[in-house]
Amino acid sequence: MPRYCAASCCKNRGGQSARDQRKLSFYPFPLHDKERLEKWLRNMKRDAWTPSKHQLLCSDHFTPDSLDVRWGIRYLKQTAVPTIFSSPDDQGPRATSEQ
Template sequence: RLPQPPTGKRAGSMAACHLGTCFSMFPHQNPDQLKTWVTSMKRKGFTPLKYSRLCSKHFTADSYQIRPFANYPLLIDDAVPTLFEFPAQLSKSPPKKGD
């Protein structure tokens, strides 16, 4: 579990924290990583806007760098959101052709 950061906001930030949950901006500066994030969310037709954010509950604890004396953890550059609770129909593998 992600350590609970104090409430605070980083200026010009990629992350903002509030009540123990951090919100990270989508990596628009890296198109390949952005595509990976959006694909992992399984939201058909979703396109994140410039200021869209994803909360820390969708990242594993090792996706963050905990820094001494900082008010919030830093999302590492290659982090990918992997923790989602999908409806059953999205969690199942599609049937194979010929089945």
């Protein structure tokens, strides 16, 4: 089953990151932790939405300090909340500055 990111602005899928596929991980929503789940959804701007246990968010939305790295494997901290959600409007205008 292919993994994909539940963020509406994100097109990342398992093994296919737009940036660097080796850095991409997928994490399940904290369904058991209502308070944290609310923060996740608020940051995603999807308050009214309830993810299923099969839905995942990719590591692009977490700051590096949200992750613990042990033996090269990244673990999401128990307190981590995703904060990086670029809107589709952010893409495009600056594409020419990369040379």
